[in-house]
Amino acid sequence: MARNKLIIANWKMNFDMHQSSIFLHKLSTKIGIYNNIDIILSPSIFTLQSLSLQVNHNQFKLAAQNFYWRDQGAFTGEVAISQLRGIVQYALVGHSERRNIFHESDKDIRAKVAAAIRNDIRPILCIGETSDERNHGETSLVLNDQLVGGLANVSSEDIEKVVIAYEPVWAIGSGDNADPEQVQKAVKMIRTQVKHLYGEKVAKNIQVVYGGSVQPESAVDYMAVPGVDGLLVGGASLNLEKFEQIVQKIDNKVNK
Numbered sequence: 002m003a004r005n006k007l008i009i010a011n012w013k014m015n016f017d018m019h020q021s022s023i024f025l026h027k028l029s030t031k032i033g034i035y036n037n038i039d040i041i042l043s044p045s046i047f048t049l050q051s052l053s054l055q056v057n058h059n060q061f062k063l064a065a066q067n068f069y070w071r072d073q074g075a076f077t078g079e080v081a082i083s084q085l086r087g088i089v090q091y092a093l094v095g096h097s098e099r100r101n102i103f104h105e106s107d108k109d110i111r112a113k114v115a116a117a118i119r120n121d122i123r124p125i126l127c128i129g130e131t132s133d134e135r136n137h138g139e140t141s142l143v144l145n146d147q148l149v150g151g152l153a154n155v156s157s158e159d160i161e162k163v164v165i166a167y168e169p170v171w172a173i174g175s176g177d178n179a180d181p182e183q184v185q186k187a188v189k190m191i192r193t194q195v196k197h198l199y200g201e202k203v204a205k206n207i208q209v210v211y212g213g214s215v216q217p218e219s220a221v222d223y224m225a226v227p228g229v230d231g232l233l234v235g236g237a238s239l240n241l242e243k244f245e246q247i248v249q250k251i252d253n254k255v256n257k
């Protein structure tokens with residue numbers, strides 16, 4: 002069975018409640034409902050509940066950008082993924098901004114991946130090398146470490162619930178987007194490592210997306226890369242026209 006395509010909009014720390022709601026409303030009138038493309042919106046956590054009431058769940062899925070891995074307790078200021086059950090279907094884990102700005106370790110990340118799965122929410126595990134690591138020829142090592150680190154608690158029954166996002170750190174928010182050949186190589190490394198960990202069938206079935214300065218002009222080229230099942234879009238997902246174009250182009254490529 003063909004894997005569904007994923008287009009994930011990471012709004013990061015942008016849009017207040019009103020802006021999020023208006024944006025969602027406008028977007029919902031501009032794009033269709035697709036059987037084989039999941040459009041996943043990842044807004045600020047405080048907007049999630051109200052957007053989940055507004056959203057047509059056949060048209061959009063929702064994702065948390067972050068959460069704490071314990072299910073309840075004395076953790077002032079945190080939101081547990083168990084509190085997001087029924088609101089989100091996906092959750093980003095290990096985004097490079099979480100790793101680098103908020104010092105999330107592989108230990109935190111693997112606990113979050115496991116917590117998402119335990120709560121029936123699909124984790125989107127983000128991995129990627131910095132420009133220094135790439136220049137030192139360490140890309141494969143870094144991707145392997147982050148995969149092994151992030152997936153350490155995931156059983157072979159659960160592994161296909163995980164989405165892997167390849168996001169080279171140097172390409173995020175920089176406009177310095179990766180070449181499709183670089184993406185192809187990295188995705189091949191990822192699937193090879195998944196094969197070592199979980200076998201051939203999982204390596205073939207697991208969904209892998211690319212993220213890093215995706216624009217309407219580059220979206221189709223990335224989707225054409227063998228092994229790429231979708232896109233994680235940051236900056237361009239905050240612009241209605243650009244995001245609409247990305248979705249239309251992928252729909253044209255996949256369905257027409």
Ligand code: PGA
Binds near residue numbers: 168172175213233234
């Ligand atoms: P960008 O962000 O598209 O703005 O590079 C992608 C991401 O951080 O997920």
